[in-house]
Amino acid sequence: MFSFTNDQKIFEISNIKIGGQPGMHPTVLFGGLFFKGEPDFKIAGKNITKMLDLSEKTGNPGIVDFFIRKEDYVEEIIDFIEKTIPTGHPFSVDITDPSVKVKTLEMLHDRKLLSRTIYNSIHVGITPEEYDALKRFTPEMTILVAFNPKDKSPDGKIEVLENGAHLTSKGLMSISKEIGIKKILVDTAALAPGDNSGAAIAAIPVIKEEYGFPTGCAIHNVVEKSSWLDGFESVRKNVDAASNVNIPLFGGDFAIYGPVANAEMVFPVIAWQDILVSEYAENYFGIEPVANHPRRKFF
Amino acid sequence: MDKKVKTTVIGSYPAVFDNMVFMDDYFNQNESSWNKIIDYAVDDMVEAGVDIISDGQTRDPFLVIYARKLKGCRIRDRIEVVDKVRYNGSITVDDQIYVKKRLPKNKELVGLIAGPYTLAKSCVDMYYNDTKELAFDFAGALSEEAKNIQKYVDMVSIDEPFFSVEMPDYAEDLITIITKGLSRPTRLHVCGDVSNIISKIVEIPVDILSHEFKASPELFKSFKDISFPQEICLGSVRSDHPKVETIDEITVHIQNGINVFDDKICQLSPDCGLRNLPRDIAFKKLKNLVKAGEKIYG
Numbered sequence: 001m002f003s004f005t006n007d008q009k010i011f012e013i014s015n016i017k018i019g020g021q022p023g024m025h026p027t028v029l030f031g032g033l034f035f036k037g038e039p040d041f042k043i044a045g046k047n048i049t050k051m052l053d054l055s056e057k058t059g060n061p062g063i064v065d066f067f068i069r070k071e072d073y074v075e076e077i078i079d080f081i082e083k084t085i086p087t088g089h090p091f092s093v094d095i096t097d098p099s100v101k102v103k104t105l106e107m108l109h110d111r112k113l114l115s116r117t118i119y120n121s122i123h124v125g126i127t128p129e130e131y132d133a134l135k136r137f138t139p140e141m142t143i144l145v146a147f148n149p150k151d152k153s154p155d156g157k158i159e160v161l162e163n164g165a166h167l168t169s170k171g172l173m174s175i176s177k178e179i180g181i182k183k184i185l186v187d188t189a190a191l192a193p194g195d196n197s198g199a200a201i202a203a204i205p206v207i208k209e210e211y212g213f214p215t216g217c218a219i220h221n222v223v224e225k226s227s228w229l230d231g232f233e234s235v236r237k238n239v240d241a242a243s244n245v246n247i248p249l250f251g252g253d254f255a256i257y258g259p260v261a262n263a264e265m266v267f268p269v270i271a272w273q274d275i276l277v278s279e280y281a282e283n284y285f286g287i288e289p290v291a292n293h294p295r296r297k298f299f
Numbered sequence: 300m301d302k303k304v305k306t307t308v309i310g311s312y313p314a315v316f317d318n319m320v321f322m323d324d325y326f327n328q329n330e331s332s333w334n335k336i337i338d339y340a341v342d343d344m345v346e347a348g349v350d351i352i353s354d355g356q357t358r359d360p361f362l363v364i365y366a367r368k369l370k371g372c373r374i375r376d377r378i379e380v381v382d383k384v385r386y387n388g389s390i391t392v393d394d395q396i397y398v399k400k401r402l403p404k405n406k407e408l409v410g411l412i413a414g415p416y417t418l419a420k421s422c423v424d425m426y427y428n429d430t431k432e433l434a435f436d437f438a439g440a441l442s443e444e445a446k447n448i449q450k451y452v453d454m455v456s457i458d459e460p461f462f463s464v465e466m467p468d469y470a471e472d473l474i475t476i477i478t479k480g481l482s483r484p485t486r487l488h489v490c491g492d493v494s495n496i497i498s499k500i501v502e503i504p505v506d507i508l509s510h511e512f513k514a515s516p517e518l519f520k521s522f523k524d525i526s527f528p529q530e531i532c533l534g535s536v537r538s539d540h541p542k543v544e545t546i547d548e549i550t551v552h553i554q555n556g557i558n559v560f561d562d563k564i565c566q567l568s569p570d571c572g573l574r575n576l577p578r579d580i581a582f583k584k585l586k587n588l589v590k591a592g593e594k595i596y597g
Binding site for chain 1: 316318319321322323324325326328329330331333358359360363367373374375376
């Protein structure tokens with residue numbers, strides 16, 4: 001456990017604070033919805049309620065990450081967000097198709113939801129149309145995915161943030177600055193097992209020390225893709241949940257932990273890890289946990 | 300191939316890629332491959348009729364390709380040297396193997412090595428504070444790469460543009476470190492105006508000298524009265540200008556070269572790497588270069 005020498009940025013969105021020195025703020029947990037098939041809003045609603053209850057109980061903020069796979073789903077998912085996510089609570093939209101991104105931004109603007117929106121994500125695949133849409137309909141916060149296909153080490157991730165690794169004309173940080181998004185979360189881009197997957201964890205302290213931005217990743221993806229775990233199917237979910245512990249352990253600020261339905265396993269594990277980090281950080285570095293920190297809830 | 304004068308490239312070719320393909324790989328947790336991008340470049344060179352082809356150096360600007368894989372370097376806005384420079388295993392070997400397998404039997408492959416002095420002068424040195432020491436460590440590391448690629452290529456070309464700006468006293472030693480022990484023919488490419496350093500360049504132990512004769516035709520005059528042992532790779536189309544030279548224009552240029560170098564000309568090439576040109580322009584330039592070469596040499 002450690003503390004960073006560089007100033008650590010803390011960003012707030014709809015009353016959730018994220019970032020800072022290890023031990024100060026609880027790890028923010030992003031649970032995903034609608035990865036596969038048709039959106040099932042009934043089950044989703046129940047899972048969101050469960051996650052928010054767990055968040056209340058542990059102190060770890062929970063944010064729903066809505067995966068919007070195609071244009072047809074944009075309107076109904078945004079309707080659902082309006083109905084289900086408590087006013088004054090943030091949410092994130094996770095979209096891969098650039099044209100769906102543009103449509104979603106426009107609709108979030110029309111519904112006046114952009115101030116609660118975490119945009120997941122800006123990466124080297126940004127298109128001119130997406131860039132223009134982001135300039136017109138600017139979300140409050142964005143995730144930058146530091147994926148560099150040329151260099152998957154922490155250095156490569158820094159390169160893509162800083163100069164675009166000769167894949168884009170500018171670094172991702174400059175792009176978001178130009179767009180006008182000041183609240184940046186860095187996703188260190190976890191890769192499949194055998195493809196330098198550990199670098200996503202190693203990059204967390206490197207990026208925090210270098211830039212001070214709140215940093216995290218979707219390390220659970222590595223577990224999900226592991227064929228080695230096929231031989232341990234009964235504990236795959238445990239391993240999946242436990243993998244997130246690496247994030248606060250390495251000074252990270254948020255975990256994109258997979259399906260929101262996994263909240264029951266993930267929240268207590270992360271809360272426990274946050275307590276350990278906080279105990280040491282306060283004793284050794286004098287960093288006090290905030291009022292809603294899990295350590296304050298448990299002791 | 301029987302003909303003596305071959306068409307070739309200096310190294311780079313325009314890179315054509317779609318970043319969303321990489322991102323789709325990432326989202327699906329598949330390992331990204333650069334092979335398709337290499338294919339575009341190699342296929343264009345083959346289709347244009349070039350005899351000695353490169354891997355296209357499409358991955359990065361040429362210095363970055365090497366610095367990215369060397370220990371002691373890291374890539375930021377510029378290349379930064381943060382520790383002792385050492386070879387850390389293959390830099391371009393996999394690409395050479397890939398291209399070699401792909402090439403038709405009548406085509407040859409040139410393996411490319413960044414110049415150690417150009418690397419040393421182009422990076423931010425945060426470790427050595429001594430250009431000479433840094434350049435020699437780059438040379439040592441790159442000599443290992445040269446040895447490793449020569450198994451797969453037909454020629455090794457060292458690209459040392461910074462010599463035209465400043466040629467150190469130890470230039471010959473640096474290049475010798477790389478060329479020593481190589482069994483393949485070697486070429487030294489120095490672009491820019493080299494008229495003031497020709498006497499030094501010809502002392503360097505390589506088989507072929509390559510310069511920008513098209514952009515700097517005054518070099519013909521500078522070379523005229525100098526005797527030297529190397530053969531010449533004649534830069535014959537510009538790499539810094541999008542205008543496509545006609546076959547006739549290139550033919551006249553080659554003839555001017557023959558008037559100075561006679562049968563010392565062994566290769567015809569663009570002046571430098573073509574990376575910064577639009578792909579269609581680069582292709583047309585190569586095609587016309589090949590046709591002009593055929594017109595003169597058959």
